[in-house]
Amino acid sequence: MEACQRTGNASGMSKFMLKELVDLIYGTKRAICKFERENPDERVLAADGSKGIVTEGDQEIRRGANWVVSQRAVVLLTDKRIICGKWTIPLDTIASAQMIRFKSTFSRGQVLKIQTEDGKNYQFGMQYNPEWAQQQVLPLAYEDSRMKYSTFSVIVRIIAFASLILWLFELIANRL
Helix, strand or coil, X not given: CCHHXXXXXXXXXXXXXXXXXXXXXXXXXXXXXXHHHHCCCCCEEEEEEEEEEEECCCCCCEECHHHHCCEEEEEEEECCEEEECCEEEEHHHEEEEEEEEEECCCCEEEEEXXXXXXXXXXXXXXXXXXXXXXXXXXXXXXXXXXXXXXXHHHXXXXXXXXXXXXXXXXXXXXXX
């Protein structure tokens, strides 16, 4: 299928609506078309708006401060490499690849964990996309998991919730 003609995995009101919104914000379709124009000998097999981090060792996935400052870019899986922003990972340098799928309150997501032969570890967080399971060039181990929360993430959520409650209280108090 010609990437520049892609219409997405679903349309309209669908279970992929959040993915479509994220892809619109990141310009995923534009990134695919641009890549394929500049690299006519490569096919894009899967692509998503993504947050990416480099980790020390093979760390479990969890919410935390490192995701706040993560690289945000379109992650492209081609028949030769994975590209995300400033990172290029040739497929023949990948020692292991794992796709961890999870559900949250409002959506489904997945984190692609890559370990290269030279010991670098990457994690790419994205919305759920079945294209990653359908591709045949990157052997992925799949795991369904729950997202873990770091102490930082819990504190941020408590502050945000308390701020919302305070704001609502003040709004109601000012109307009386």
